[in-house]
Structures are given as structure tokens and as C-alpha cells.
Amino acid sequence: MISPRRIAAVLKKELLQLRRDRMTFAMVIMIPLIQLLLFGYAINTNLRHVPVAVVDQSGTELSRTLAQIVQATQVVTITEQLTTPQEAERAITESRVRAALIIPPDVSQRLARSPSVGLGLPNATNQTSSRPVAHWIVDGSDTMVASAIKSMRTMPLTELLKQPPNRQVPTFEVTLYFNPEQRSAVNIVPGLVGVILTMTMILFTSAAIVRERERGNMEMLINTPIRSIELMIGKIIPYIFLGLIQVAIILGLGHVLFDVPINGGLGTLLVVTLLFIVASLSLGLVISTLAQNQLQSMQMTIFVLLPSILMSGFMFPFDGMPPPVQMIAQVLPATHFMDMIRGVVLRDASLYELRWGILWMIGFAIFGLLAATLRFKKRLG
């Protein structure tokens, strides 16, 4: 027999405490607000303006034009002019630049034979007859920088010879759904909902039981007729509302500031988010029954938070991870949520299309709540 009155008592008490804890309440609002602004602008997977150096060993009008064409792609920004490849290497080591374009003295001969200018010469089959026009040396440690430079490997140089550029016929036609302009914010903002909810929801509840223990309230509580499940439910309900406020802030501001569409139904969105909030809260409760003090609960929260950011598909595509890691990542509610929230917000997915994620989330929440309830003993030993 669960007593709604006792649940209400705990709930009311939590709200009163929350109301007096102005800082926590302010953070509930400020965390999503500031992080949305920061990440919405900051995270950009389309790499632009990589600082590079140019080593122009040719010193001709041709080489200068070549450098200008490279700069005009906006992939790189030429920040230094150097004279030797050795200087370029040093500049990369000192991380003044990420890459250097070395234009050899014989650039005009090389250009004449290059297929990229499309003079209609027969395709060369050996290196002596056709060599690259110039040479990039790149700090390849960051794969995103490396691939941005590599994307220029076969760039057409038709402009150099004032030829019409539309000579290339693509092998495939590609149509980009859901984010045709390829704006990172469209992917980042819904994902941010998952990251921020993971952080705040787990953090709030993971401290919940521990705090009562640290302040000595637990000794009083275990001497009352309250049942563990009543305590657990009473403790998570207030935070469900806080979670929903955060979601509204992120998606609302994301829509206004970053023009992130909300294509799905609000009902579907509510169901998916509620489930994720409850799953995160119940995970927090489990942590709370494991941790002995607030520092431990904080450490455990971060232990969950980092994979929820790095492995959930928020930052790096889930499909790129090796299968064993994918299995681990799928334990986390955040992984399912990333897919679901993007599904609802961007792809207008229905509850039925998201059924597996939903089922997992329900299972996770029930399991967490039960585990926390069973772990929380009204006994000391």
C-alpha cells in the first residue's frame, strides 16, 4: 500500500527546499541557456578557415594565383608566407599553422600536364609525365583538419585557365533530407537536450538521498513509516518538471536563435522527453543509494555523463563506433534519446517508429526505480 499522502509530503518538502536553494534553481535555468548559446555557436563540424602557411618556391604570378584560389575556397586561411619547407614544418610543430602548401619552382610545367586543368591531354599513367601541381604538408593528428585539407586534393583548377568549370559530372546524385543546408546546429541543439538533461537530472537525484544522509535527516526518515518507493517517487517528481522546463528552454531558444525546426508533434516530443527524464532520474537515484557522500555521487554522475556525451552519438556518429562499444553505448538512456529526440524534432518520427527506444527507456526507468528502492534499506545493518 503506497500512500499518496506521504509521496506528496516528500514532494512538497523537496519543492520547499528547492525554492530556498536559489543557486540550484538559477542553475536549472542558466545551464541550458548558456550552454545552448555556447554550443549552438561553437560546435561546427564544417571546418572553415584553417590557418595555413604558403611556401612559394616559384614566386611567379601563377603560384600567387594558385594560393589565392586555395584561399578562396574558405577551407583555409593563409596566415604566413614562408620560404623553405623546413620553416613550414617548424610552423606546424609550433602549431602556428595546421598545414602548409608548398608550391615547387616548376609549378607551371607541372600545371600544364595536370589533368585538373583539363587541357584535354591524354591521361598520364606515370609520375614523370604527370605530377601533382603542389604539395600540402598537414598536421594530420586531428582527423577533421586532415580530411578538410584532403578534400582539396582533387580540386579543379579551371579558374586558373579561365575555362568553364562545369566539366565534372558527379557519379552520384545526393539529396540531403532533414538538414539540407548542412548546419551543425540542427543536429547539435536536439542532442544538447539529451546532454543537459543527463547532466542535471542525474546530478539532482544522485545527490538527493546522499544529502539526506549527510545532513542527518535519514536517521529521522527511517524511523517514520515512510516506504522506500514513496521516498523515491516523491523525490523525482519535482525534478521531472525542472527537466521539462529545461527542454522547453533549449528547443524554444534553438528554434528562435538557430532556426532548428520542430517538425514532430509536441505530444510525441513530450512522451519521449518525459521517458528520458524519468530514466535519468532513476539512474540518479541508483547512484544516490550507492554513494556514501556527495563527492562520490558527483564522481559517479560524471562517470555516466562522459560516455553520454561522447558515445551517445551527440558528438560522433554512433555508426562509426565498433560493435562492442555500440552495445555498451546502447545501455545508456542518452544514446536512445539522441536518436529519438532527433527523430521527433527533425524527422517527424512517430511513437511507433521509435518503439524500441521507448521500450528500452521504460524498462530502464522501471529497473532503476526498483533497484534504488530495493537498495535503499530502512535498516542500518
Add this chain to the structure above:
Amino acid sequence: MNDVVVSTKGLTRQFGENIAVNNLDLEIQTGQIYGFLGPNGCGKTTTMRMLTGLLTPSSGAISVLGRSMPEAAEPLKNEIGYMTQIFSYYRDLTVLENLRFAAEIYGIPVKTAKDRIDELLHTYDLTTNINQLSGSMSGGQRQKLALAATVMHRPKLLFLDEPTSAVDPETRRTFWEQLFDLVDQGATMIVSTHFMDEAERCHRLAILQHGVKKADGSPRQLMDDLQADVVEVEGPDLRKVKHALDGKPKILSTAQVGSRLRVLVDKSEPQPVDMLRGQLAAFPGLSLTPQRPNLEDVFVSATRGPEQ
């Protein structure tokens, strides 16, 4: 009227190697204030926690209000009140909010809860602090609030773990008056303390040391049964006198109280004053007077046994 409310047989609790409570037999009757007197770490709190079902005994049997513990711990929560040593209600809630919380947790019907809270606010003199955060109140006021919340559901059996250790003597006096009022209304109480004046107010006492019950009885009875005579020594050089007596046969203990030295002499000595005078022949100008034993003497003689 003299029903047994709490009884234990061979109650023992071990924490690893350490025996916190050792083979404890208790019998506590209705309408009594029963005191556990002993130094810190003597097993008072452990015993209370076993009696309330928070700790499972390593061995032994407990019966509380006719039911066996810890099995009946949950159903008995509605009949038991436990006031913890440290204030354990919410410091960031006001007096009224804390009392409301207690009323709701104990399932006091909504209709009667308001009256009950008003009654408690008046009884425990908290009417002027209704909207004060309990964390900002004085120790004495907080203690009153804790008692008010603990008796919210009119428990038949009340456990008070060192209830007045952080309270001034005046507040302690009124606090005890309130305890006697509760007893008058039919409650039974178990109080742990290390204060003699507090112990002296109990109907019955158990003196605990290292988890063993060293003495059990009413304070008067314990003082009458003391196996020692008390002699007070007055005069110069009391510190040297004390060192001269310490460890001598039949001298149970010496303790300086202001300008007097209180000496406990074993009952087997027929002439304690003469014996002491003989021992202290080297110190001129001392006056020796026999005294009535007090509870501290009882406590000292009960707990001076071999360390376990």
C-alpha cells in the same frame, strides 16, 4: 499497569571484532522513563537502534510492545517515536513546515492535523517561531521542535538519544517537565544520557559500559546498594593526597570536586574513615567526613571493573 513494554534476552551486537552490545537483558515497564547511562561508545545508541529495528542483533531476542524485533519494525513505526541525537528534521524548512511534514509522513488525518500541530506548537512553546527556519533557531528551540515532531503521532514508546546534550540547564529542566507530562499521558520512554542530573530523573536506570549492563535499578536503589562508602577529604595538597591514595587496596576511586576530594572505599572495609586517616598520616590538617553516595559514585563504582 506494570506491563512490560520492552524486553530483551541475551541481546548482542557485534561490529566485526568489536562487541558493541554484549548479552544485554532488559525489562522496561509501561509508564517509565528508563535511562541508559554510560560513556560515549558504551552501546547506548546501538541498543536503541536494535530496539527500534534499525539494526539486526547478532544474537538474542527483542520484544517491543508485544512484538518481536526487527521483524515488526515497519508496523511498529506508527507506535514508536525516535528522537535522534543530532537534530534530524530539515534545517531549511520552517517550524511549521517541519511539523506539517511529520504529520503527513505519519498519516495524521488532514482534519485533525491542523489541531494537532497547533496543540504541539503551544505545548512546546513554539508559537512565536512558526515561520522561522529551524536551522536558524537555538539548540534548545530546535530540540523542542524535534520533540514536537517526534510525538506528533502520539507514540506509545519514545526513544530519546541524548536529548539534551546541546541544551542549557534551564531548557533541560523544562524539557524534562515535558517528558514527565508525556509519561503522564501514558507514554513510556527510553532515554540515553551521560549526564548524572538527567539520569537521576529517570524512574529506572541501566548503567552500560563496553556494551555490558553493569547495574540496573532506580537511581535511589542504586545509590543505596552501592558497594562502597564515600568519604570526602578536605584540606591542603589535595592533588598529592589523591596520588597517595590512587591504586591503594580498597580505594575504588578518587575524584577532586572543587576543594574536596571524594574517595570511594570498598564496602568490605568496616571503618573507612579510620582506614583513610591511617593511610594519610603523612598529610597533616586534613578533615575527613563520610558522605551519602550520589549517582556519580554509583556510576564510577559500576564502571571501574576490568576493561573488556
